Amino acid sequence: MQESFELQLQQIADAAPKILGAMLALLVLVIAGKIVSNTLSKLLTGRQAKTVKQTRLLKRLVGWGFNLLGIILALNILGLTQAATGFLAAGGVMAVVLGFAFREIGENLLAGLFLSFSRSFDVGDVIESNGIRGVVERIEVREVHIRTGDGCDIFIPSAIIYKNPLHNFTRDGLRRGDFTIGIDYGDDPQKARELLLEVAKTSDFILSTPAPAVQISGFTPTYVELQVFFWINTFNENPGLVSVKSLVMNACHKKLAEEGFTFSSNVTTAVDMLPVDVNVRSKNSSQGDSV
Known part of the structure; x- marks a missing residue:
């Protein structure tokens, strides 16, 4: 009995380095999992509570992955290769099953991770x-x-x-706006271009670089179409593109109206109907007049 006890002590002493190594490997991977999951959580956590909840789930998944890797490594160090292989195979099968079941969720999570690190x-x-x-x-x-x-x-x-x-559209702060306006064929399109360009250059909130531009964009059956282009800086605390576009359009309309230009809405081919007096006589009254 004493010899059996001494033999067991000897076996424990021989296996002590492997046990310590396995415990150390498991501890290192568990600590590494916590560090990685905490770092990832800080990178992805926003100010909203919903974002915190989702990153908390991702943090747990990363931690579980490191823990699983630590268990497998510890089993290999202890010489339990078959157990580690079986454990890994079971985990692989489970991962495949879960991957097919939650393919879209996993795809969105991975895409979200990639977008977080390389955000465009x-x-x-x-x-x-x-x-x-x-x-x-x-x-x-x-x-x-x-x-x-x-x-x-x-x-x-x-x-x-x-x-x-x-x-x-706003990565570099530049945003382009444009609009079209039509003038009568009897008006001078070059002069209209110069007037519109002058208004665009002197308007507030419009950048000088890139410079605004005005071009003849087409000829319709009723009017000549001019198109105005301009740029704004979205990084400044200015009105948005819609507001700036409305201000510029109003200024251009006012300028062309002051210069006597005819807009497309005023161009018409309608014929003025003059009043006509019509006298209606009966047949009998006509005969009486002839007698």
Whole structure:
């Protein structure tokens, strides 16, 4: 009995380095998992509570992944290779099953992670993706919240934005606006261009670089069409593009009206109807007059 006890002590002493190594490997990976998950949580956590909840779930998933890796490594160090292989195989099968079951969710989560590290847009930018245009209100792991011009809130899955072309209209702060105006064929289009360009250059909130431009864009059956282009800086606390466009259009209309130009809405081919007096006589009264 004493010999059996001494033999067990000897076996424990021989296995002590492996046990310590396995415990150390497991501890290191658990600590590494906490560090990585906390760092990732800080990178993705926003000010809104909903974002915090989603990043908390992602933090747990990353921590579980490191813990699983630590268990497998510890089993290999202890010499339990078959157990580690079986554990890994079971985890792989479970991962495949969950991957097929939650493919879209996982795809959106991965796309959200990639967008977080290499973000081509930010909150407040005007973007368009998959035919949807609006202002970015919030960026989350699974989806991006944008608000369209008519006040509709749309939540686009991150995978759609990541896989499709993205149009960012305000990344560098420059935004271009344009509008068209028609004048009569009897008016001088070159003079109209000069007047419109003068108004655009002297208007508030319009940038001098890139410079505004005015061009003849077409000839319709009733009027000559002029198109005005201008740029604004969205980084400044100025009115938006719609407001600036309205101000410029009003100034251009006023200037051309002062110079006597005829606008397309005033060009008409209507014929003025003059009043005509018609006397109606009966047949009998006509005969009486003849007698």
